Structure formats: structure tokens, C-alpha cells
Amino acid sequence: MLKGKQTMKTLAFIFLLITVIMLFDSCRKCKCSDFQPGFTDDEKEWIPIPEENDTIFFECGDSVKTFIVTYKNTYFEKPSSEAPWACICPEDGMDFYYFEMLNYKSTNYIEELKINLEKDIDGFSMHFFWKGFYNDLKYSEDFTSFDYSIDSVFIGDQWFHDVYYKILTDSIELYFHKSIGLIKYKSNGFSWEILN
Numbered sequence: 001m002l003k004g005k006q007t008m009k010t011l012a013f014i015f016l017l018i019t020v021i022m023l024f025d026s027c028r029k030c031k032c033s034d035f036q037p038g039f040t041d042d043e044k045e046w047i048p049i050p051e052e053n054d055t056i057f058f059e060c061g062d063s064v065k066t067f068i069v070t071y072k073n074t075y076f077e078k079p080s081s082e083a084p085w086a087c088i089c090p091e092d093g094m095d096f097y098y099f100e101m102l103n104y105k106s107t108n109y110i111e112e113l114k115i116n117l118e119k120d121i122d123g124f125s126m127h128f129f130w131k132g133f134y135n136d137l138k139y140s141e142d143f144t145s146f147d148y149s150i151d152s153v154f155i156g157d158q159w160f161h162d163v164y165y166k167i168l169t170d171s172i173e174l175y176f177h178k179s180i181g182l183i184k185y186k187s188n189g190f191s192w193e194i195l196n
Contacts, residue, residue, distance in 0.1 A: 032089035035121045037076050039095060043124050046117055047074070048099055048181030056101060058185070058192040065192060067111070067182075071100040094120040099181070113174075113182055130168060132187055141168050146176065155184055155193045 039047075048069075050056055056067040074097040097117040103110050114129040131140040146164035153163045153175060160183055164176040175184035183194045 033121070035089075037093055037095050037119070039074075039097065039117065039119055039124075043117065043119065045178040046115065046126060047097055047179070048115070049179055050101070050181065056181075057195040059195050060190045060192045064195070065103050065111075067101045067103045067113075069099070069101045071098060073098050092121075094118060101182075111185075111187070115181075128166075130172070130174060132172065139169070139172065143168075146174075150175075153184065156195065 050069045050072075052069050052072045054069045056069070058065045058067065074095070076093055076095050078093045095118065097115075099115040100112070102112045111132040112130070114127075116127040116129075118125050118127075125144065127142060127144055129140065129142050131138070133139060143166060146166045148165055150163045150165055151161065153160045160175075160177050160180070162178065163183065164178075166174045166176070168174065171186070171188050173186040174182060177183045180194075185192050
């Protein structure tokens with residue numbers, strides 16, 4: 001009887017040892033691609049310069065609107081696995097970048113721009129979101145690209161080159177510059193241009 005228990009313990013130990021060796025061996029044999037996470041310099045140009053809590057001013061005649069950068073963050077989301085032997089490769093994760101600026105009036109915002117960038121092994125994607133008013137009604141739209149680019153736009157006392165242009169409605173237009181962000185927008189017959 002004692003010999004049988006000893007044999008069972010030995011077999012259990014051998015089985016456990018083989019299982020552990022196989023787990024380590026399978027992780028050692030994990031083949032990851034050459035993909036390195038992170039945005040390229042060209043992709044980073046879509047990230048506006050202003051930092052969180054910065055203010056951005058737009059003027060139309062004698063009126064000035066104040067936007068506040070309420071959120072700016074970039075991070076890498078690693079894949080998770082409940083299996084301790086699972087191989088986790090860089091290409092299994094995703095890079096994110098979020099940017100948000102709001103124009104407040106009292107306790108309600110009037111206009112909002114959000115930019116979301118995402119990148120994984122399958123590629124790079126952009127998502128833009130504009131919220132405001134159209135003919136005195138709340139209006140919002142998501143878009144992933146601009147209609148076209150403009151070589152140069154003169155705003156205030158300076159030229160902006162390589163400006164991206166988007167028509168959202170017959171009275172809402174956005175002008176976007178890489179690294180600076182929103183530089184001009186037209187809304188309900190008014191043209192608002194960046195001051196700073």
C-alpha cells in the first residue's frame with residue numbers, strides 16, 4: 001500500500017514536471033513579428049500641440065470664444081491573457097491617442113472637437129468628432145477623413161500651409177492643421193479663426 005502511494009506521488013511529480021517544461025518551452029518558442037508599437041513621426045503630426053488645460057481662442061469680429069483642452073492622453077494597451085504560458089507579442093496590442101477640446105457656456109458646452117488615433121499591426125486609423133449647433137439645433141458628426149487639403153490659408157496675420165478641410169453641413173466647415181489642430185471653423189454664417 002505504501003509502495004502504491006509512493007508510485008502515485010512519483011508519477012504526479014513527473015507529470016507536473018513535464019507540464020512545467022512544456023509550458024516554458026512553448027513560451028520560449030513564441031514567434032513575434034518585427035512590429036514595434038508606437039506612432040510614426042508622420043502619424044504624430046495629427047496630435048495637436050496644446051496640452052491638457054490649455055486654452056485656445058477663436059475670434060469672429062469683436063467676439064471671442066474660448067476652448068479648453070480637457071483631455072490629452074496617449075497610451076499602449078497590452079493584450080491580456082489568463083493563461084500564464086500564453087505568448088504576448090507587441091503586435092497583439094494597440095496604441096491609442098485621445099484629444100478633446102470644449103467651448104463652454106455656463107454649464108453646457110456649445111462646441112466640442114475630439115480626435116482619436118489608433119494603431120495596431122493592421123494599420124493606423126483616425127476618428128474625428130465635432131459637436132455644435134446647426135440652425136439652433138444640436139448637431140454632431142463623426143468622420144474619419146477630410147474632404148481635401150488646401151495649400152495655404154491666411155488667418156489673422158499668418159499663413160498656414162497644408163490645411164485639411166471638411167464640410168459637415170451647408171453651414172458648418174472645419175479647417176484643420178496637423179500639429180496645431182483646429183485653426184478655423186464656420187458655423188451658422190459666422191467664421192471663427194484661431195488667435196493663438
